[in-house]
Amino acid sequence: MNKKTLTMVVNGKTVEKMVEPGDTLLDVLREELGLKGVKKGCGKGECGACTIIMNGKAVNSCIVPAMQAVGAEIQTIEGLSNGNGLHPLQQTFIDCGAIQCGFCTPGMIMSSKALLDKNLKPTKEEIKQALAGNVCRCTGFVKIEEAVEKAAEILKNGK
Amino acid sequence: MKNYSVVGKRLPRYDGTQKAVGAPCFTSDVSLPGMLYAKVLRSPYPHARIVNIDTTKAEQLPGVAAVICHKNTTSKLFNTSATIVFTLPPLVPVKDQRIFDDVVRYVGDEVAAVAAETEEIAQEALKLIEVEYEQLPSVFDPKEANKEEAPDLQGPREHGKNLPGEKIHLELGDIQKGFEDADYIFEHEFKLPVQKQCQMETMAAVATIDADGKITVYSSTQTVHPSRAILADLFDVPYSKVRVLSPPFIGGGFGVRIGLSAKAEPIAIALAQKAKRPVKVVYDREEDFTSSDTRHSGYVYLKTGVKKDGTFTARMMKAVLNAGAYCSFSTETHGVLGCMGLSLYSCPNQYYDGIAVYTNTTPSGAMRGFGSPQASTAIEAQLDIIAEELGIDRREISKKNMMKVGGEWVLPYQCQSIALEECIDQGAAAIGWDKKGTFDNSGSVKRGIGMACGTHVSNAWPFCGDYSNAYVNIQQDGSVQIAVGSPEMGTGVQTTLSQMVSETLGVTMDKIEVTIADTESSPFEIGAHASRTCYVVGMAVTQAAAQVKKEALEFAAKLLAERESCIYCAQDVQDLDIVDNMIVSKSNPNKKISLREVTIQAQFKGEQFIGVAKVVPQNAPPWLAHFADVSVDTETGKVTVNKLVAAHDVGRAINPTIVEGQIEGGLAQGYGYALTEEILYDENGRQLNTGFHKYMLPTAVDLPELQAIIVESDEPTHPFNVKGVGETGLIATAAAIMNAVYDAIGVRFFEIPMTEEKIYMALQESLKSCE
Amino acid sequence: MINDYVLPKTVEDALAALKQGNAKLIAGGTDLMLDLKSCKAAADTLVDINGIKELKGIKESDGNIIIGAGTTHQEVAESFLIQEKAVVLAKASGSVGSLQIRNTATVVGNIVNAQPAADAAVALVALGAEAEIVDKEGTIYQPVENLYAGLAKCKVDSSCQIITAVRFPALFSNQGSAYVRLAKRGALALPMLCVAVAASLKDGKIEWVRIVMAPVSTKPLRALEAEELLKDKEPSEEVILEASKKAAAMADPRDSKLRGSRAYRSSVLVNLVKRGITEAIKNARQ
Incomplete structure (x- = not known):
């Protein structure tokens, strides 16, 4: 098998990995780069647990071919609190009780971040749409939506 | 009720930060040196004998380290569920599973497993295993399986053909007289669907065996100690030589892993023994659907006698549940269904018959609510009919008949608190009950409001044995370590238990650490199920904290007495208390010494403060009233839920944010149970809904506004008046939605989920019959 | 088994890459990756068209709206042009899967997959859309509704042809x-x-x-x-x-x-x- 060179920027750092051409981005992030915050909940793009931000957009890393990330800018949950304490989303998720089992949390926060990166005044409906691809079986979403609203507030005032 | 300084506060979760940063804290994140990856070959047939199995080619595939099947693994019988460990005599636990058997009994049953260097190689090797099956007759419906002519699925059984366990029969008063006394008798049967837990982390285990044969298993189980017992018995090693632990968290449970994580643990161990290397088993989502327990589907029949004023005179219930291919919890679920179903209301004459029947579907086991959602759905939908027929307000008929403190019921303990009336009143106000019947329903979209009540448990007794133990130790610097065997599966146990200990002991939350779910460092614990952790383990840690506090204060009193500047002597211990890590005199608050200093001094005298508690609990029923506001599009049959309200008598909320989270999550699962969630089987016994794309659990855009209302009551059986809240959120949700749908469109349903098709077709039917 | 993954920069290079062995085009890959995993599809080379700049984006030209083959559902759903002049497509693309899927999956992928319920393809047929099909002979245009060769079968021969875009008349104000x-x-x-x-x-x-x-x-x-x-x-x-x-x-x-x-x-x-x-x-x- 011909391994291919994949060069991408992950959480601000350029990484180069030899990957198999059929690998998914999830395989590479989770197994090769050890970013275990990228969860595998279904492997079929049906639950959002593996959500990462690729070139500014939330995607399911479990169905993105790794090679599609050539030259891409990737953010995972591990990149959010880089040295500067928790990201406002991480903090509000904790404060609002938006975390229960925590398995959906990294993907949920990444979807939320992709939304807030573009829109600091999201309506309830926009939040719901942004999170519709992230399955959570614990919370009923009430406190997650509240956490996103609060984080938006903090980020807006911080800017 | 008493006021507390830590208990009752909305403190942030202990495990929040780790989860928010995506720390590797789940079994699926565990990686050990030399670890192999396993894959499981599963039966494509619902019932078949394995005539021949040849694994030679798989074993020869490069990268394969071990292949196991029924020919080279133990044939010992076990039960993947924890019932095997705490079934109380004279009942005997049902053991009807093997790791692999030469008969497969459902599509997805285990046939063989491979451990290899990578998951891909293991997957490839499965294709090389040659299996010759002889298909056997199969049956999928419990009523069919209960007939004379049904195929015999498990050989001779003590309680009857295809019955895994005993029939449950309950009686109170004289049921015949009760029906004679009735002015009206109502008779209905309800059909309940297969619901799936859909916990986000699939079944997972990583097993490693050291040179001495000691087994360590990282596991997604909700019950580490019972799981250890099952595994040690199965592999014939002393309990002390098996360690089962959480790594440290579990990605949700909802009952599906009370006991083993399906067969992840035994397969991992058997492969690790053979390969002599660590083995990781992680079910994919499809396997999690086909091959881990579901909620029991089945039928609930109700015959209810009432007086004209709505007073019950007789309540008869019968349940026939689908056990699926193996017993799991099918000796208990119909018991809870009957007991808790009957105990929601007072009635002098009661009667229940319940069975669970083997079929060739995925086994049914524990899922949040454990029989109570099935009971409540039927009972509360029927009560809506009764109230309407008698012309009584729906709220009033529930209030009139509701259980009273000390009221007679079929349970062997007393009801000691009930705030159901407050739940009904507060819930009704929140949903806007007064609007009921006032909506403009002249268009094609029709709106309605409905309600339903329910109850459940705060632990597993008397359905199973129930007890807990806890250690609470004051460390040499005055900080505190709690050790319990409970897992953290999302319910916030570390936070809640710490709050109770902090309150009791006077040590601040930041100084408390909780060791959880490790058979080697925590005392025996039957695990997280039956809404029991806050109640029973809460009792245990509170008791241990009180004990350790007493030890510390006695030592402090002596220490202070020895100091010449101090006015204390030993008998002054009653005057001492611990407040915010300081030991203070109640009579003279200026007199104080830090707990840290006391523990340092204690160390010099060779003394540590260790609290140990052993608790055998009573039980306490939580009470709840749910309300739904819905709109039904009569041109498509689609139901839109506008709002759900749940008012719960939780005793006391130790951490209201966590309690609300439990109720809201339950409401979401109840929404699915009512409207969209169901596993269907095709005629060959294959599940049709084997992933999140086909199994319609609700997403963020489906769920309406959810309002959780906490109602507190003075429950005397718990030191902080706690009652169970882990399961209650979904118990009455389906019935509330059913009743709201009726209010909107005037058509009753006796089956859930109420899909758009069922509603639309029923509307068409009712139009026809009007013409 | 996927043995190679190529990222051509031009349509010509993509056509050339397709000739090598059992190659398949991949754009979003949301369906293809799953089909490959479950053996519903087989390929040994994946030819990724995301690096071809000319296949990206939505434009209006001579009263026609043209959507390149590398354009995702979300780009279409969010496009003011589509919302104004072909709202049926904005709504259809906006209802596909989830945001994560829409950020990856392409509108043209809906045609190639030929699933009868593929939202965007249904809307495109209503808009009278044509597919721009390129092969070594040149470029042809075919109505989208004529590209179905049976359940989940597209008439476009993916071993030597590429749908590079779809185009349809922008709706007028009436x-x-x-x-x-x-x-x-x-x-x-x-x-x-x-x-x-x-x-x-x-x-x-x-x-x-x-x-x-x-x-x-x-x-x-x-x-x-x-x-x-x-x-x-x-x-x-x-x-x-x-x-x-x-x-x-x-x-x-x-x-x-x-x-x-x-x-x-x-x-x-x-x-x-x-x-x-x-x-x-x-x-x-x-």
Whole structure:
């Protein structure tokens, strides 16, 4: 098998990995780069647990071919609190009780971040749409939506 | 009720930060040196004998380290569920599973497993295993399986053909007289669907065996100690030589892993023994659907006698549940269904018959609510009919008949608190009950409001044995370590238990650490199920904290007495208390010494403060009233839920944010149970809904506004008046939605989920019959 | 087994790459990656078109809207141009899967996959869209509705042809469109039924209308008789209902335990078509 060179920027750092051409981005992030915050909940793009931000957009890393990330800018949950304490989303998720089992949390926060990166005044409906691809079986979403609203507030005032 | 300084506060979760940063804290994140990856070959047939199995080619595939099947693994019988460990005599636990058997009994049953260097190689090797099956007759419906002519699925059984366990029969008063006394008798049967837990982390285990044969298993189980017992018995090693632990968290449970994580643990161990290397088993989502327990589907029949004023005179219930291919919890679920179903209301004459029947579907086991959602759905939908027929307000008929403190019921303990009336009143106000019947329903979209009540448990007794133990130790610097065997599966146990200990002991939350779910460092614990952790383990840690506090204060009193500047002597211990890590005199608050200093001094005298508690609990029923506001599009049959309200008598909320989270999550699962969630089987016994794309659990855009209302009551059986809240959120949700749908469109349903098709077709039917 | 993954920069390079062994084009890959994993599809080389700049984006030219093959559903759903001049497509693309899927999956992928219920393809048929197909002989244009060769089979030969874009006439201000979808869930769900309608009004009458229904056949199904019935009529409730019944009568939905029985879908389809036509006309009047 011909391994291919994949060069991408992950959480601000350029990484180069030899990957198999059929690998998914999830395989590479989770197994090769050890970013275990990228969860595998279904492997079929049906639950959002593996959500990462690729070139500014939330995607399911479990169905993105790794090679599609050539030259891409990737953010995972591990990149959010880089040295500067928790990201406002991480903090509000904790404060609002938006975390229960925590398995959906990294993907949920990444979807939320992709939304807030573009829109600091999201309506309830926009939040719901942004999170519709992230399955959570614990919370009923009430406190997650509240956490996103609060984080938006903090980020807006911080800017 | 008493006021507390830590208990009752909305403190942030202990495990929040780790989860928010995506720390590797789940079994699926565990990686050990030399670890192999396993894959499981599963039966494509619902019932078949394995005539021949040849694994030679798989074993020869490069990268394969071990292949196991029924020919080279133990044939010992076990039960993947924890019932095997705490079934109380004279009942005997049902053991009807093997790791692999030469008969497969459902599509997805285990046939063989491979451990290899990578998951891909293991997957490839499965294709090389040659299996010759002889298909056997199969049956999928419990009523069919209960007939004379049904195929015999498990050989001779003590309680009857295809019955895994005993029939449950309950009686109170004289049921015949009760029906004679009735002015009206109502008779209905309800059909309940297969619901799936859909916990986000699939079944997972990583097993490693050291040179001495000691087994360590990282596991997604909700019950580490019972799981250890099952595994040690199965592999014939002393309990002390098996360690089962959480790594440290579990990605949700909802009952599906009370006991083993399906067969992840035994397969991992058997492969690790053979390969002599660590083995990781992680079910994919499809396997999690086909091959881990579901909620029991089945039928609930109700015959209810009432007086004209709505007073019950007789309540008869019968349940026939689908056990699926193996017993799991099918000796208990119909018991809870009957007991808790009957105990929601007072009635002098009661009667229940319940069975669970083997079929060739995925086994049914524990899922949040454990029989109570099935009971409540039927009972509360029927009560809506009764109230309407008698012309009584729906709220009033529930209030009139509701259980009273000390009221007679079929349970062997007393009801000691009930705030159901407050739940009904507060819930009704929140949903806007007064609007009921006032909506403009002249268009094609029709709106309605409905309600339903329910109850459940705060632990597993008397359905199973129930007890807990806890250690609470004051460390040499005055900080505190709690050790319990409970897992953290999302319910916030570390936070809640710490709050109770902090309150009791006077040590601040930041100084408390909780060791959880490790058979080697925590005392025996039957695990997280039956809404029991806050109640029973809460009792245990509170008791241990009180004990350790007493030890510390006695030592402090002596220490202070020895100091010449101090006015204390030993008998002054009653005057001492611990407040915010300081030991203070109640009579003279200026007199104080830090707990840290006391523990340092204690160390010099060779003394540590260790609290140990052993608790055998009573039980306490939580009470709840749910309300739904819905709109039904009569041109498509689609139901839109506008709002759900749940008012719960939780005793006391130790951490209201966590309690609300439990109720809201339950409401979401109840929404699915009512409207969209169901596993269907095709005629060959294959599940049709084997992933999140086909199994319609609700997403963020489906769920309406959810309002959780906490109602507190003075429950005397718990030191902080706690009652169970882990399961209650979904118990009455389906019935509330059913009743709201009726209010909107005037058509009753006796089956859930109420899909758009069922509603639309029923509307068409009712139009026809009007013409 | 995937042995190679190539990222050509031009359509010519992509065509050349396709010649090597069993190669398959990949754009979003949301379906293909799963099909490869489950062995429903096989390939040893993946030819990724995301590096081809000319295949990206949405533009308007000579009254036509042109959507490149590398354009995702979300880009289409968010495009003001599409929202204004082909709202049926914005709605259809916006209802695919989830945001994560829409950020990856492409509109043209919906055509190539040839699933009868693929939302965007249903809308494209209503818009009278044509696919731009390139091979070594040159470029040809084919109506999207003619590209279906049976269930989940596209006539485009993916071993030597590439759909590079779709194009359709932008709707004028006297024209409107609508997308109606019935699904079991608000996200992550294929439709039980969907209806796409485009209509043109002239002097208060229906100049033309295109009504497309799915999944009620092996491909998005045009309700030609209903379209004919509505032509030159004033859009009254009665005539819309009549046309809707005619349309639904043409449908041949399967019995599906997952997505509804034939009886249910046939019956409820009348209401969905009615809603689609009504909304498209309302949209045309605005």
